[in-house]
Amino acid sequence: MDVGPRIRALRMERGLSLSELARLAGVGKATLSGLENGLRNPTLETLYAITAQLGVPLTAVLSAPEQTPTVRGATVGATLLEVFHDRDATYELYRMRVDPGPAQLSPAHQTGVTEHVTVFAGVLRAGPVDAPLTAGPGGYLRWAADVPHSYATVGEEQVRASLLLRYPRPSGGDDRHIPGMQADDISFRRPGNA
Amino acid sequence: MDVGPRIRALRMERGLSLSELARLAGVGKATLSGLENGLRNPTLETLYAITAQLGVPLTAVLSAPEQTPTVRGATVGATLLEVFHDRDATYELYRMRVDPGPAQLSPAHQTGVTEHVTVFAGVLRAGPVDAPLTAGPGGYLRWAADVPHSYATVGEEQVRASLLLRYPRPSGGDDRHIPGMQADDISFRRPGNA
DNA sequence: CTCTGGTGTTCCGTTTACGGAACGGGACCG
DNA sequence: CGGTCCCGTTCCGTAAACGGAACACCAGAG
Structure with a gap:
């Protein structure tokens, strides 16, 4: 549920600075900074403004952790x-x-x-x-x-x-x-x- | 992005009253009420407390609105x-x-x-x-x-x-x-x- | 009819997320 | 060295989401 790291990763992928993304998304730098560092509990509105600017749906940053077992390939030749x-x-x-x-x-x-x-x-x-x-x-x-x-x-x-x-x-x-x-x-x- | 109707539907499905769900999820009735009616812009924390209590992942109530056109049956014989x-x-x-x-x-x-x-x-x-x-x-x-x-x-x-x-x-x-x-x-x- | 127990909404003081501005820290240039 | 221009973080007043309590409403019982 901590969306911070994911947001930061997506931002980095796109080569955007924190200031840039904040400006593009129309949110304060303080908000984005605090959000990426997990110091804030964003509203949906804020989060959506950011993910929309990143070009991903909200769901992209909200992994449902325990709901998806995802047994991805443990050993060689595995499933x-x-x-x-x-x-x-x-x-x-x-x-x-x-x-x-x-x-x-x-x-x-x-x-x-x-x-x-x-x-x-x-x-x-x-x-x-x-x-x-x-x-x-x-x-x-x-x-x-x-x-x-x-x-x-x-x-x-x-x-x-x-x-x-x-x-x-x-x-x-x-x-x-x-x-x-x-x-x-x-x-x-x-x-x-x- | 308006999660209200979806929350309400999920709550109804489970036969829960607003008061009950609010108590179970540990949020105020005012919060849940305002949220279901789209009068509030919930934080992730609030939304998660509710969806967790409903037993669905956050993604279940967050349809990415304009990203998923979801032209579900507008008129008769529609897609x-x-x-x-x-x-x-x-x-x-x-x-x-x-x-x-x-x-x-x-x-x-x-x-x-x-x-x-x-x-x-x-x-x-x-x-x-x-x-x-x-x-x-x-x-x-x-x-x-x-x-x-x-x-x-x-x-x-x-x-x-x-x-x-x-x-x-x-x-x-x-x-x-x-x-x-x-x-x-x-x-x-x-x-x-x- | 009154009373009780439930519903969902509204009021209101407290808490907190918000954005603008100020700040510290490098990188580069003259 | 100082000046400029970015970066990301912190400060702080404002706006708003928060929960508890009060409220109006309805159904059933006495």
Whole structure:
């Protein structure tokens, strides 16, 4: 939630001095300085004026820290994940690459979480450690993610897939649908290949 | 940037009264009330206390207003957009549905922004208003989005597509690749159908 | 009807984020 | 050396976001 370092990094990237950015954004130098150093608690208005001038949305400086696990590549040949997440925090979309080698393990998530994987390339064997599933290109897997689970390639080909992490609905709690968005919508399945 | 309505909606979803949420979040009722009604310009600290209590990340209530056009269903048969966005704010992914009828218009975005559309179903005619492009199922379109552009169906079938909004790289500025993510990765194209 | 317990809004004194100006510190030049 | 021109930080009066209390309103109970 401390946006200071991020703001400063973005400003530096653009080769702007503090004075310049303050002038461009129409905020006081004192404000920007204090903000970058974490000495102030900016209002949305102030923060927006600055991020808009930097050309990034507010969300760029507000990483949701504990909400996005982001298990990015721990060891060599490990899985590599890229992150999307929706605004209601009910699901997160990852790009996954699994390289040949020992299986990648993922700890149990909170109860109610489900994982949906659609394979693009390669053959993936993934799911609960005691009952993994297998899918090839175009294939689709799904499992409850409240137990430890694993990902591994079958054969020597790298696997490319999408991974959808579904969190239980904040209210209600049924798992039937995401409002305005069907699971199929992001399953990357070939059209006409139900 | 007016987070009020979103906060109120989230609170309602959870069946919380204003007084309850204010107490849970440790903020004054006056603050929450004024905030929901857009009469105040909250600090990050205040906003975070509330969103944390609602169980959503800050980003859930901060739709980047003019950065995400989000032309959600203005008129009957209008386009409907669903949002993803990455954490580096270099691209945003939408699901798009275009219903038959008059073309949907979108104003120019900031310079350097490109749009990439991949059609799932139906036939789409979209692009700069003076030079639209056409694509059917599996087809792919791309154009610079710094001019007004439009979306329309060809024929009476509803169009379903993905829309990728690419913002210019903060540093560098070339359009060659998204770090760790190739355009192809999210093009929804059929594998083996370059 | 009155009373009680809840809602959300408004009043108001306190706290604090705000921007302009003043400041200290280098880099460069004469 | 002094003078100039940037940088980023600190000072300080003003504007505004803050929380607590008072308020108007409504629903149900007695």
